[in-house]
Amino acid sequence: MLDIRLIRENPQGVKDRLAARHGGAALAALVDEVLACDEARRQAETEKQRLQSERNRMSKEIGMRRKAGEDTAAAEAQVKGFAAELAEWETMAERADVRQRDLLLGIPNLPHEACPVGHDAAANPEVRTWGEKPVFAFPPKDHVTLGTALGMLDFESATRITGSAFVVYRGVGARLERALINFLIDVHTRDHGYTEVLPPYLVHADSLIGTSQLPKFADQIYACPEDGLYLAPTAEVPVTNLHREEIVRADRLPIRYVAYTPCFRREAGAAGVGTRGLIRMHQFDKVELVKITVPEASMAALEDLTRHAENILQQLGLHYRVIELCTGDLGFGSTKTYDIEVWAPGQNSYLEVSSCSCFGDYQARRMNLRFRDPDTGKNRFAHTLNGSGTALARLYVALLETCQQADGSILLPEVLRPYVGVTEIRAAEADCPQG
RNA sequence: GGACAGAUGGCAGAGUGGUCGAAUGCGCACGCUUGGAAAGCGUGUGUGCUAGAAAUAGCACCGAGGGUUCGAAUCCCUCUCUGUCCGCCA
Numbered sequence: 001m002l003d004i005r006l007i008r009e010n011p012q013g014v015k016d017r018l019a020a021r022h023g024g025a026a027l028a029a030l031v032d033e034v035l036a037c038d039e040a041r042r043q044a045e046t047e048k049q050r051l052q053s054e055r056n057r058m059s060k061e062i063g064m065r066r067k068a069g070e071d072t073a074a075a076e077a078q079v080k081g082f083a084a085e086l087a088e089w090e091t092m093a094e095r096a097d098v099r100q101r102d103l104l105l106g107i108p109n110l111p112h113e114a115c116p117v118g119h120d121a122a123a124n125p126e127v128r129t130w131g132e133k134p135v136f137a138f139p140p141k142d143h144v145t146l147g148t149a150l151g152m153l154d155f156e157s158a159t160r161i162t163g164s165a166f167v168v169y170r171g172v173g174a175r176l177e178r179a180l181i182n183f184l185i186d187v188h189t190r191d192h193g194y195t196e197v198l199p200p201y202l203v204h205a206d207s208l209i210g211t212s213q214l215p216k217f218a219d220q221i222y223a224c225p226e227d228g229l230y231l232a233p234t235a236e237v238p239v240t241n242l243h244r245e246e247i248v249r250a251d252r253l254p255i256r257y258v259a260y261t262p263c264f265r266r267e268a269g270a271a272g273v274g275t276r277g278l279i280r281m282h283q284f285d286k287v288e289l290v291k292i293t294v295p296e297a298s299m300a301a302l303e304d305l306t307r308h309a310e311n312i313l314q315q316l317g318l319h320y321r322v323i324e325l326c327t328g329d330l331g332f333g334s335t336k337t338y339d340i341e342v343w344a345p346g347q348n349s350y351l352e353v354s355s356c357s358c359f360g361d362y363q364a365r366r367m368n369l370r371f372r373d374p375d376t377g378k379n380r381f382a383h384t385l386n387g388s389g390t391a392l393a394r395l396y397v398a399l400l401e402t403c404q405q406a407d408g409s410i411l412l413p414e415v416l417r418p419y420v421g422v423t424e425i426r427a428a429e430a431d432c433p434q435g
Numbered sequence: 436g437g438a439c440a441g442a443u444g445g446c447a448g449a450g451u452g453g454u455c456g457a458a459u460g461c462g463c464a465c466g467c468u469u470g471g472a473a474a475g476c477g478u479g480u481g482u483g484c485u486a487g488a489a490a491u492a493g494c495a496c497c498g499a500g501g502g503u504u505c506g507a508a509u510c511c512c513u514c515u516c517u518g519u520c521c522g523c524c525a
Binding site: 042045046048049050052053055056058059060061062063064066067072073075076077078079080082083247379 | 452453454482484485486493494495504505506
């Protein structure tokens with residue numbers, strides 16, 4: 001949520017910065033509407049308070065005069081006469097306040113000054129690359145072919161028990177997924193200083209509003225309306241909201257969390273777009289990194305967080321590139337984002353396995369997450385960040401496709417071998433992994 | 436799912452219709468005291484909003500929302516959460 005004071009003080013500046021976003025031209029009208037609402041709200045608020053003040057003063061007087069045995073009927077009738085007008089202003093103030101908040105919840109974050117300006121994904125600059133595209137002496141297969149042949153991936157069963165865009169991992173395939181989860185969490189806790197958390201997968205609406213999935217993206221989220229709960233589309237939601245409505249002690253910052261959760265996404269409207277195999281699923285596993293920092297530290301924290309995610313791919317020996325999202329491609333709540341894309345030989349393309357974003361105080365404002373500034377004694381909104389460290393399904397794709405051998409077996413990277421318990425995955429072993 | 440009890444400031448804990456943003460204690464900050472510290476003494480110590488250039492003033496907030504009343508932390512209703520017991524279950 002944007003700061004209403006900022007909008008009030010520099011509406012044109014806000015509009016200009018929003019205009020660089022995808023669909024940004026339409027946002028100027030929203031900003032104007034917010035301003036009008038703010039004006040009406042403050043006027044109603046002032047009138048309301050004037051009457052309340054008068055009422056309080058007279059009620060006190062009535063109390064004292066009654067104690068003194070005087071007749072107060074006239075004064076009581078007079079105060080009662082305030083009620084209608086007071087209620088009117090109260091209603092107006094309330095309505096304007098709710099409307100203003102609704103409008104603000106629908107306005108995306110301002111892109112950071114450092115965010116490259118561009119129209120769409122084509123304008124995203126490449127920041128760096130690591131490793132090389134592997135060269136094969138044979139035509140590389142894709143992960144569906146490899147995983148199905150090895151008995152690791154079973155799409156048919158998933159369709160039978162649930163539907164399309166779900167998968168069953170089997171045998172050593174399931175074990176590999178579990179191994180990756182453990183490996184990622186181990187690296188981030190041991191080497192990068194994150195605290196492991198295992199949060200609920202179901203969250204209430206306020207949490208989703210806090211991280212800005214709601215109200216705008218309701219159609220992308222699985223809901224359990226009878227209970228007012230939603231399946232979290234990412235661990236970002238429960239983990240960042242760990243500190244909602246809280247004033248965090250400054251000496252506890254930065255807070256760093258790593259969390260494994262499954263992620264549930266309806267992917268409405270995405271049917272048919274790159275849907276083969278594990279690439280776009282309604283449920284996938286992800287290890288997420290979340291940071292809460294003081295405002296001054298957030299940009300450096302984004303760089304660190306991105307490096308932490310990259311480190312995973314480096315240890316697995318997977319070629320990747322880092323791109324920065326331009327203003328036109330930036331996510332709703334983000335002020336600056338790096339995407340990490342891993343090379344998947346079977347797809348002959350890069351796959352987004354991590355999106356690392358700094359949200360500034362945008363989410364903190366929505367969830368009222370503050371810290372006390374030790375220098376001024378004032379409460380300030382914290383900055384929040386998150387990034388996948390990394391998404392598992394697409395990592396799985398890249399791993400299978402990069403590590404495949406001519407006979408269709410998978411030669412695991414060194415670091416995973418202790419976790420999986422084998423060096424190579426072959427058809428014969430697939431369904432009877434060693435324990 | 437059923438029954439009962441509870442929710443007040445950083446914490447503990449008073450307060451059952453009026454001058455209560457809220458006693459008291461602890462904690463914390465500053466000052467005095469001291470060679471230094473402790474103890475002791477004194478002062479201060481919530482958040483948000485509105486108006487204002489500011490000093491400051493006002494309004495709201497005692498789990499949340501509604502109601503009664505001239506006036507609600509206090510009375511009534513609904514909900515949420517916590518605790519205890521019962522049932523059920525992994």
